[in-house]
Amino acid sequence: MSHLVRPAWFRCLGIAGLLATGVAVAAPAAPAWSLLPQPAKATPARTGAFRVADGAVVAVHGADGQTLQAIAERFVQHVADTNGLRLHLATPGTAQPAITFDVTPKADVADDAGYRITVDDHGILVTARTPRGAFYGGVTLWQLLTPPGWTRGTPVEVAHGVIDDHPRFAWRALLLDSGRHYQSVADIKQLIDWMSLNKLNVLLWHVTEDQGWRLEISKYPELTRHGACRQAVGLDSELTGAAGQPYCGVYTQDEARDIVRYAAQRYVDVVPEIDLPGHSQAAIAAYPWLGVTGKRPEVWTDWGVSPWLLKPDAKTLQFVDDVLDEVMQLFPSRYISIGGDEADKQQWNASPEVQAQRHALGLANMDQLQGWFTQQVAAHLIQHGRTPVGWDDELVAGATLPASEVVMSWHGNDNERVALAAIQQGHDVVMTPQESLYFDHVQSGLPDEWAGPPPAATLRQAYDTVVIPNGASPAEAKRIIGVQGGLWTEQMLTFAHDQHAVFPRIAALSELGWSPAGAHDWNTFVQRMPAELARYRALGIDYTDSAFAPxxxxxxxxxxxxxxxxxxxxxxxxxxxxxxxxxxxxxxxxxxxxxxxxxxxxxxxxxxxxxxxxxxxxxxxxxDASTLLSRDGSALATCSSQPASRLDGRRPAQGPRPVYAVDIGNACWLWPQASLEGSRHVELTIEQLTWRFGDEAKDAVVRPKASTAGEFEIHVDTCSGPLLARLPLVSAAPAKGLTRLDATLAAPVGTGVRNLCVFATGDPRDGQWALARMTFSK
Structure with a gap:
C-alpha cells in the first residue's frame, strides 16, 4: 500500500470541512522538520504544507477508542501548553478534522510502538497498530506543531510528506534515585510526563538505599517507620528546617500504585529497584538481624559505599522474598531490579558464620557467595513470572550472575569489555555507562556549573555513547536491549537540580534509544536542539545551557x-x-x-x-586591574591531578547557593603560571563543608597544622616551596557559610610568572575546606 493512500472513510471527508480548522496552502519549499529523536524514516515532500490554526479539530478512529481518545486529549493539552494553539476534539456536529489518529491492528507500520504520519492537502493522519504507537505518533506531531522559531498562538505550516517510525531499542530508560534524596509524587509524575515526550519508556525507580528505605512494605513496617529517616546532616538541615529535624521520605503503597498507573497511561513502565545485598544499611537499621554483626547502625548520613551488607542466610532470604512479593503486587512490570552493585564485603569477610556458610556451599570467595545469594533471589522472581535485573559488578569481579538476569552495564571503560562479557555469557544487556550516561555528573567546567561528581559527562559525550560494545558480532549485538541514563541524587537536593541534570542530556539519550544507528550525527543533532530547547522552555523545564554557554x-x-x-x-x-x-x-x-x-x-x-x-x-x-590577579576556585587545578567534584555550599541569606570545585579529601589547589607582579596582599573566600564522603575517608590527605584551628597556606613554585602567605582559620572554623581571610604577603611577588600552591592544613574529615576565590592585590 502506498504511504499516501488514505482509508476510504478518510478520503471521503473532502476539503470543504477543513476551511475553519486547517487549510491546505501552497509553499515554494517545505518547512523544515525539526524532530528529536530522529525518526526511522522521514520523507518531506518538495513542496506543499498543511496549515494548522487555532480551532483545528482532532478526531480519533479505530480500535480501542477510549484509550485513543485519552491520547488525543493529552496531545491537545501539550500543544496548548507549548504552542498555545487551542485544538478541539471532534464531537458530533463539529467541523471535519484537520488531524486524525487511526489505530488499525493490521496497519502497515513496523512494531507495536511504531506509527506513520502522512501530511497532505487533506490534513494530517497518524496511523498505528496500537494505542502505544499512536501515542508516539502524537509526540512527533506535537513536535511538528512546535517547529524552529514558532510563535505562540500562531498557525503552523507542516510540510507535506510521510514519516515512518519505530524505536531501535525496547528499553529506553531513566533511573531515578529516590533513596538519597526524596522527590514528591507530583515531581515524579512531572518527570514521567517529560520522559514520555522524549519517547523514553522505562523509569527504573531506585527506592531503597543506605540513606533511606522509601517504599512501604506492610509486613515489615519498621522499614519505613525507622529506615526512612536519617539525621539531617549538612545541607539536609536546610531541607528539613533544622539540624534536629530528621530527613524523611516515604512512598505509601497507594502512592506507588498511583505512580505506576500514571506512568502506564504515558507508556512508561515503572521498574522498581530493591538493591541487594549492598546499599542496605537503612534496612539493617530497621531490623538489625538482617545484618552480620547483630548491631543496629544508624540510617547512613554519608554518601558512597557502606560496608553494611545483608546477612546471606535463610532468614534474610525469607525477608527478601516477602518484600519482593509485595513489590510484585505493586508493580506489574515484567522486570524487577535487585541491584547487586557496590557490595563492600568487609563485614562478610570478618564474620566466622558467613565464612563457614561459604565453605559449606563450596564457594571459593565472597563474590561467589554474593552470586549464590543473587541466584536465590532471582529464582523467586522467575518462579513468579518476572525477569530479574541487576548491575554488572559481579561480572567485573569475575563471578557469574543468574543466566536469566538482565545486566545493566555501568562500567563503560576498557571499550565496554564488561558489557561484551555479559552478552557473550548470554545476558540481555542495558547500556548505562557512568562515563557518559550518569546524569548526576557535572556537565562542564564553567564557574556556574551546578554540583555533581567528576568527570564531566557532556552533552556530546552522552550523544556519542557506544551502545553496541566493540567486538560484538551481529548476533551478540541483538542482546543489547536498550540504554539508560542514571540520575543518582547524592548531590541533587531539589527537583530543580534534577531537571538541570537531566535536561538536555535526555535528548541525547532519547536519540540513542529510539533512532536507527544510521541516523546518528552530532551536527544534525545540535541543529535540531534549538527547537527542542524551546519546547523545554515552554514546558517550564529548568534545563542547563552548559553545552552552549560562552x-x-x-x-x-x-x-x-x-x-x-x-x-x-x-x-x-x-x-x-x-x-x-x-x-x-x-x-x-x-x-x-x-x-x-x-x-x-x-x-x-x-x-x-x-x-x-x-x-x-x-x-x-x-x-579590570583585578582580572588577572584573581581566580575562581573552579579555574584552579587540583594538587592530585584528579578532576574536582562540584560541591554545594550553604545557601546564603541572599543570592544563589555557592558551588565549589573540590578534590574530596585533599584541600589543595594549584595556580600555574600566575602573573602577580608587585602584589602585596591576598584574600581568600572559603567555606568549610560537612564531611559526608563515606568510603573516601581512607584517602584523605592530612597536613600538619601550625595552630590549633589550622590555616590556609600559599607556597611559591611547589607545595613545599617558599611560604608566600599563611592565613589562620581561627575566625573561619566556627562560621556558617562563606568566610573571607586576608593577609599581607611574606614578600612582594617579583617579576615574571610563578606557580602557586594553596592548601588547608588539618584533617579534611573534620570538615572539608572549599576555596571559592583567591585574589591578590598590590
Whole structure:
C-alpha cells in the first residue's frame, strides 16, 4: 500500500470541512522538520504544507477508542501548553478534522510502538497498530506543531510528506534515585510526563538505599517507620528546617500504585529497584538481624559505599522474598531490579558464620557467595513470572550472575569489555555507562556549573555513547536491549537540580534509544536542539545551557589591555557580545576573532541559534586591574591531578547557593603560571563543608597544622616551596557559610610568572575546606 493512500472513510471527508480548522496552502519549499529523536524514516515532500490554526479539530478512529481518545486529549493539552494553539476534539456536529489518529491492528507500520504520519492537502493522519504507537505518533506531531522559531498562538505550516517510525531499542530508560534524596509524587509524575515526550519508556525507580528505605512494605513496617529517616546532616538541615529535624521520605503503597498507573497511561513502565545485598544499611537499621554483626547502625548520613551488607542466610532470604512479593503486587512490570552493585564485603569477610556458610556451599570467595545469594533471589522472581535485573559488578569481579538476569552495564571503560562479557555469557544487556550516561555528573567546567561528581559527562559525550560494545558480532549485538541514563541524587537536593541534570542530556539519550544507528550525527543533532530547547522552555523545564554557554579565556595584552577568546562546548551557535554591560541580543556583535579590550570593560556574551533562539543565557567577564590577579576556585587545578567534584555550599541569606570545585579529601589547589607582579596582599573566600564522603575517608590527605584551628597556606613554585602567605582559620572554623581571610604577603611577588600552591592544613574529615576565590592585590 502506498504511504499516501488514505482509508476510504478518510478520503471521503473532502476539503470543504477543513476551511475553519486547517487549510491546505501552497509553499515554494517545505518547512523544515525539526524532530528529536530522529525518526526511522522521514520523507518531506518538495513542496506543499498543511496549515494548522487555532480551532483545528482532532478526531480519533479505530480500535480501542477510549484509550485513543485519552491520547488525543493529552496531545491537545501539550500543544496548548507549548504552542498555545487551542485544538478541539471532534464531537458530533463539529467541523471535519484537520488531524486524525487511526489505530488499525493490521496497519502497515513496523512494531507495536511504531506509527506513520502522512501530511497532505487533506490534513494530517497518524496511523498505528496500537494505542502505544499512536501515542508516539502524537509526540512527533506535537513536535511538528512546535517547529524552529514558532510563535505562540500562531498557525503552523507542516510540510507535506510521510514519516515512518519505530524505536531501535525496547528499553529506553531513566533511573531515578529516590533513596538519597526524596522527590514528591507530583515531581515524579512531572518527570514521567517529560520522559514520555522524549519517547523514553522505562523509569527504573531506585527506592531503597543506605540513606533511606522509601517504599512501604506492610509486613515489615519498621522499614519505613525507622529506615526512612536519617539525621539531617549538612545541607539536609536546610531541607528539613533544622539540624534536629530528621530527613524523611516515604512512598505509601497507594502512592506507588498511583505512580505506576500514571506512568502506564504515558507508556512508561515503572521498574522498581530493591538493591541487594549492598546499599542496605537503612534496612539493617530497621531490623538489625538482617545484618552480620547483630548491631543496629544508624540510617547512613554519608554518601558512597557502606560496608553494611545483608546477612546471606535463610532468614534474610525469607525477608527478601516477602518484600519482593509485595513489590510484585505493586508493580506489574515484567522486570524487577535487585541491584547487586557496590557490595563492600568487609563485614562478610570478618564474620566466622558467613565464612563457614561459604565453605559449606563450596564457594571459593565472597563474590561467589554474593552470586549464590543473587541466584536465590532471582529464582523467586522467575518462579513468579518476572525477569530479574541487576548491575554488572559481579561480572567485573569475575563471578557469574543468574543466566536469566538482565545486566545493566555501568562500567563503560576498557571499550565496554564488561558489557561484551555479559552478552557473550548470554545476558540481555542495558547500556548505562557512568562515563557518559550518569546524569548526576557535572556537565562542564564553567564557574556556574551546578554540583555533581567528576568527570564531566557532556552533552556530546552522552550523544556519542557506544551502545553496541566493540567486538560484538551481529548476533551478540541483538542482546543489547536498550540504554539508560542514571540520575543518582547524592548531590541533587531539589527537583530543580534534577531537571538541570537531566535536561538536555535526555535528548541525547532519547536519540540513542529510539533512532536507527544510521541516523546518528552530532551536527544534525545540535541543529535540531534549538527547537527542542524551546519546547523545554515552554514546558517550564529548568534545563542547563552548559553545552552552549560562552567560555572566556583572558590573557594580558599590550599596554594594559586584555586579549579575550570566546568559545562554547558544543561548537554550535553564534556567540554575540557587548562591552558596555548591556545584555546581548540577536542583533549584538557576533564573535569571530579574539578580542583586544581595554580595562574597565564589562564584557557580556550569549549564544544564539541561526533562527535567533537564545541557546545560552549571558555570561559576564569583568576586565579590570583585578582580572588577572584573581581566580575562581573552579579555574584552579587540583594538587592530585584528579578532576574536582562540584560541591554545594550553604545557601546564603541572599543570592544563589555557592558551588565549589573540590578534590574530596585533599584541600589543595594549584595556580600555574600566575602573573602577580608587585602584589602585596591576598584574600581568600572559603567555606568549610560537612564531611559526608563515606568510603573516601581512607584517602584523605592530612597536613600538619601550625595552630590549633589550622590555616590556609600559599607556597611559591611547589607545595613545599617558599611560604608566600599563611592565613589562620581561627575566625573561619566556627562560621556558617562563606568566610573571607586576608593577609599581607611574606614578600612582594617579583617579576615574571610563578606557580602557586594553596592548601588547608588539618584533617579534611573534620570538615572539608572549599576555596571559592583567591585574589591578590598590590
Amino acid at each position: 567560555r572566556f579565556q583572558v590573557t594580558a595584552a599590550a599596554n594594559g589591555t586584555f586579549r579575550v577568546e570566546l568559545s562554547n562546548q558544543a561548537g554550535f551557535g553564534t556567540i554575540r557580545y557587548t562591552t558596555d554591560g548591556t545584555k546581548p541580543t540577536v542583533h549584538s556583535t557576533p564573535y569571530a576573532l579574539p578580542l583586544t579590550l581595554p580595562g574597565n570593560t564589562s564584557l557580556r556574551a550569549a549564544t544564539f541559534a541561526p533562527d535567533g533562539f537564545e541557546l545560552a543565557a549571558p555570561r559576564t567577564q569583568r576586565l
